[in-house]
Amino acid sequence: MKTLFSVAAIGFLAFASVASAATGFVEIKSPYGAKETMSRLEQVVRQRGLHVFARIDHAAGAAKIGKSLRPTALLIFGNPHGGTPFMQCAQTVGIDLPLKALVWEDAASHVWIGYNDPASIARRHGVAQCPAVKGLQKVLADVAAATVAR
Numbered sequence: 001m002k003t004l005f006s007v008a009a010i011g012f013l014a015f016a017s018v019a020s021a022a023t024g025f026v027e028i029k030s031p032y033g034a035k036e037t038m039s040r041l042e043q044v045v046r047q048r049g050l051h052v053f054a055r056i057d058h059a060a061g062a063a064k065i066g067k068s069l070r071p072t073a074l075l076i077f078g079n080p081h082g083g084t085p086f087m088q089c090a091q092t093v094g095i096d097l098p099l100k101a102l103v104w105e106d107a108a109s110h111v112w113i114g115y116n117d118p119a120s121i122a123r124r125h126g127v128a129q130c131p132a133v134k135g136l137q138k139v140l141a142d143v144a145a146a147t148v149a150r
Contacts, residue, residue, distance in 0.1 A: 024120025026140070030103070030111040030148045034071030037111050038103045041147045045077045048143060052077045053098055071111075072104040082136050089122070089130035096121045099140065113147055115140050 030037040038055070045052055053076040062069035078098030087093050101115045118136040122128050 024117045024123075025114055026117050026144070027112050027114040028144045028148055030113055031150060032111060032148070034073070034103055034105045034111045037113060037147060038073045038075065041075055041101055041103060041113060041143070044143050044146045045075065048139070050077045050079045050099075050139075050143075070105045070107070072102070075101050075103070077101075082132065082139060085132035086118070086122075086130060086136060089127040089132060090125040092125045093121060093127070096124075099136070101140075101144070113144055115144070 032040065042052060042055060054074075056074040056076070058072040058074065059069045076098050077100075083094075083097045083099075086097065096116065099115065101113055103111065103113050105111050118133045118140065119128070122130045122133045
C-alpha cells in the first residue's frame with residue numbers, strides 16, 4: 001500500500017510513487033532532467049534555511065574509474081533544529097543524519113528524487129513515536145514537492 005506523508009505532497013501526486021512502509025524509501029518522479037532536478041533540489045533546500053553539507057556525483061565517481069553510471073547524485077543537508085530533537089529520541093539516529101536525497105535517472109530515462117522516510121528511520125532505531133518525525137516528514141515532502149513543481 002502506498003501512502004503520502006504530507007498534504008503538500010498532494011500537489012505533485014501525478015509524479016509521485018511513494019514508498020511502501022516495507023521499504024521506507026520515498027520516490028518522486030521529476031519532470032526535469034537529472035542535473036536540473038539536483039540543482040532545483042539544492043536551491044530549494046537552501047531557500048528553506050537548511051545547510052548543504054555535500055553534493056556527491058556518483059556518476060562522476062564511476063567515470064574516474066572507467067565505469068559508466070547513469071546520472072546519480074546525492075545531496076546531504078540538514079539543520080540542528082530538526083536533527084537534534086530526532087537524536088534526542090535515540091542518539092543512534094545520528095547514523096542516518098544529516099538528511100539525504102538521491103536524484104537518479106533510471107534505465108527508461110525517467111528522473112527520480114528519493115529519500116529515506118523519517119518514520120522508517122525512527123522504527124529502525126526503536127523510537128517510532130518520536131515527535132520529531134512528523135516535522136521531518138513534512139520538510140522532506142515539501143522540499144521534494146517544490147523541487148519537482150512546474
